[in-house]
Amino acid sequence: MCPQCGRIHFEDPKVVAGVLVLRDEKVLLVRRAGEPQQGRWSLPAGFVDAGEDPRQAAARECLEETGLTVEVGEVLDVFAGREHPAGADIVLVFLATVRRGEPRPGDDADAIGFFGLEDLPPLAFRATQASIDRWRGRRLAGRML
Numbered sequence: 001m002c003p004q005c006g007r008i009h010f011e012d013p014k015v016v017a018g019v020l021v022l023r024d025e026k027v028l029l030v031r032r033a034g035e036p037q038q039g040r041w042s043l044p045a046g047f048v049d050a051g052e053d054p055r056q057a058a059a060r061e062c063l064e065e066t067g068l069t070v071e072v073g074e075v076l077d078v079f080a081g082r083e084h085p086a087g088a089d090i091v092l093v094f095l096a097t098v099r100r101g102e103p104r105p106g107d108d109a110d111a112i113g114f115f116g117l118e119d120l121p122p123l124a125f126r127a128t129q130a131s132i133d134r135w136r137g138r139r140l141a142g143r144m145l
Contacts, residue, residue, distance in 0.1 A: 013089035017058035018045025019096035020076055020131050021068070025139075026116050027132060028098075029123075030065050030109035036084045037124030043093065043131060044109075058094050066112050067104040070096040077134050079127045091127040 001008045020043055021028035029041040046061035048054050055072040062070050072094045079091040105112050115121060117136055123129050 015048040016088035016091045017054040018043040026114035031111040033110040040124035041121045042124040042128045064107040065109040068101040093131045
């Protein structure tokens with residue numbers, strides 16, 4: 001609050017929603033076409049618009065980046081902490097299943113692919129690595145997704 005005029009300023013957090021999509025025990029990743037982290041791979045994700053349901057935002061971003069329509073399921077994890085100046089303060093990662101579509105890069109991705117745990121490309125963002133680690137932990141614990 002400004003002591004001079006009494007104006008109150010709240011900085012609203014930026015929220016990103018993304019999906020961890022599996023096919024044949026492999027995770028769907030997109031290669032980033034621009035900064036930050038250009039050329040590195042991440043989960044399909046993007047900013048939640050004002051008034052938008054985070055699950056719908058996650059599905060929308062996946063469609064825009066991969067050409068795949070997904071059914072968004074349970075929350076896999078929630079991450080806090082801005083990783084770079086243009087980044088999100090909160091990242092919601094949902095599990096999702098492909099319903100239809102042909103994989104093709106779009107929006108801010110220049111390539112997409114499904115990768116096994118042993119052949120992961122260079123990853124962008126802590127939330128991508130942590131989400132894959134969470135999936136790996138569930139898998140190792142015998143709790144298949």
